[in-house]
Amino acid sequence: MKKKLCPQCKIAAMFVKNAEGKRLLVYVTDQAVVVPKYPEESTDGFDLSEVFCLGCSWHGSPKRLVDY
16 A cells, blocks of 8 residues: 655644544555555544644645655
């Protein structure tokens, strides 16, 4: 699986939030699909339309991430 990267700092590690503010670590595939870092975790209840970078302050749509 190829991962999309943050357009600002070029790392693949992202997270998403739910309504309670809890975080879930995710990656974004080259098809702009948000997948959990740990496959046993569920994305149910999390807002997958906005991802947050773990390395810098960038956040936005998964479609705005860049390739290698």
